[in-house]
Amino acid sequence: MPLRLYMIEDCPAGHRAAIALDEKKLEHETIFFRKGKRPKALEALGPRAKSPTLIDGAARVYDSPVVLEYLEDRYPKRRLMPKSPEARAEVRMLVKRFEEDLMPKMYAVMKDSGNGSARKALEQELATWEASFAGKKFAVGDDVTDADIMIFTMFPLLEKYASFELGTDLPSLRAWLARMKARPTTKVPRPVKADVRWPRDARHRRQVRSEGRARRRRNGNRLRRGANR
Numbered sequence: 001m002p003l004r005l006y007m008i009e010d011c012p013a014g015h016r017a018a019i020a021l022d023e024k025k026l027e028h029e030t031i032f033f034r035k036g037k038r039p040k041a042l043e044a045l046g047p048r049a050k051s052p053t054l055i056d057g058a059a060r061v062y063d064s065p066v067v068l069e070y071l072e073d074r075y076p077k078r079r080l081m082p083k084s085p086e087a088r089a090e091v092r093m094l095v096k097r098f099e100e101d102l103m104p105k106m107y108a109v110m111k112d113s114g115n116g117s118a119r120k121a122l123e124q125e126l127a128t129w130e131a132s133f134a135g136k137k138f139a140v141g142d143d144v145t146d147a148d149i150m151i152f153t154m155f156p157l158l159e160k161y162a163s164f165e166l167g168t169d170l171p172s173l174r175a176w177l178a179r180m181k182a183r184p185t186t187k188v189p190r191p192v193k194a195d196v197r198w199p200r201d202a203r204h205r206r207q208v209r210s211e212g213r214a215r216r217r218r219n220g221n222r223l224r225r226g227a228n229r
């Protein structure tokens with residue numbers, strides 16, 4: 001059975017898992033659900049099994065950083081973590097800094113009542129990240145790592161829900177974002193109609209499966225095109 005990813009549309013945490021699966025070229029099925037309507041399979045795992053939750057054989061894994069770690073441990077062939085302990089520590093420190101310092105300010109901009117203070121706080125925070133990204137292709141070295149994936153997934157949301165774009169005073173971050181967007185793996189996953197309902201009957205399950213196959217074929221073609229670039 002292919003891996004199964006449960007996620008909510010426009011959930012940055014779910015998007016991270018989807019990117020890692022595509023970067024690692026792992027065949028998978030994505031089941032979308034709506035906020036507040038977790039499928040029974042997730043409810044059975046307890047309240048922390050949200051978007052994303054990954055089912056892989058006997059493994060049930062949730063919480064996006066843990067899902068990324070699991071995929072790296074279980075499928076190390078296409079690496080999303082550097083080899084050296086120093087660089088691995090750097091990735092983890094950036095992820096922590098992102099979660100504690102940057103992500104809350106990004107969410108604040110999306111919830112902002114409009115007085116502009118959240119935007120100002122985010123711009124000030126991003127200036128510190130501009131310094132960290134100066135002269136770098138990706139967050140840590142020349143290859144995409146979990147740090148890039150974690151950070152990247154907030155930007156499509158900021159653009160969509162807060163019309164927030166990186167300013168021209170952040171050239172290193174802008175170049176990094178453009179590099180991330182250009183990857184065939186980073187497109188925001190969208191459900192096909194059948195995905196958003198929990199499969200209830202045999203006919204519906206067949207429909208979900210056939211749409212899943214069509215999507216995987218499309219994704220496969222997209223990934224192959226990307227790989228041949």
Ligand SMILES: N[C@@H](CCC(=O)N[C@@H](CS)C(=O)NCC(=O)O)C(=O)O
Pocket residue numbers: 008010011012013014035036037038050051052062063064065
């Ligand atoms: N820290 C978790 C956050 C997961 C999370 O809160 N996901 C939200 C959507 S972005 C969710 O599934 N909410 C549904 C619910 O709370 O019922 C992670 O990184 O995976």
